[in-house]
Amino acid sequence: MKVVDRFWRLAVVNGPVYVEEVAVTAGRRRKARNPLTRGLYFVLGLLCLALLPLSYLPGIPTFDLVLLAAFFFSMSSDRMYDWLLSHPYFGPMIRDYQAHGLSIKAKWFAAAAIVVSVGVSGILLVELTWVRIAMAVVMVIGLWFVFTRPTKRTGA
Secondary structure (H helix, E strand, C coil), X not given: CHHXXXXXXXXXXXXXXXXXXXXXHCCCCCCCCCHHHHHHHHHHHHHHHHHXXXXXXXXXXXXXXXXXXXXXXXXXXXXXXXXXXXXXXXXXXXXXXXXHCECHHHHHHHHHHXXXXXXXXXXXXXXXXXXXXXXXXXXXXXXXXXXXXXXXXXXX
């Protein structure tokens, strides 16, 4: 009902032609305007897809690579974005995330994985203090990102 109300208000203020343009583009993400930027996003999307076979290894999650690829293709290529959304394996992952967000369980699992991987790496593999501090900052940013994503309701 809110969407219809917004369109009605837009029609009153701007006229029906503007509302038709908004309605047509409402379901699409805005692509990057610069062709070089679009090309970079496209290559990054292909890189994410190329890394997917490695996702069977621990520490390389399929979900993150698929979401990154979807983002990069949404900013560069409607054709690849539509292909990814209609893919029988990857499409449901993306659509579920877009519609409902992450479950609390997934958020806590991601947080634990971030803390363990950064903690183990920082303690066992890194000796420089400034690198450990940088890793801790990146970890905090990662945790902030995970917990600020929409939360999937248990009934959804």
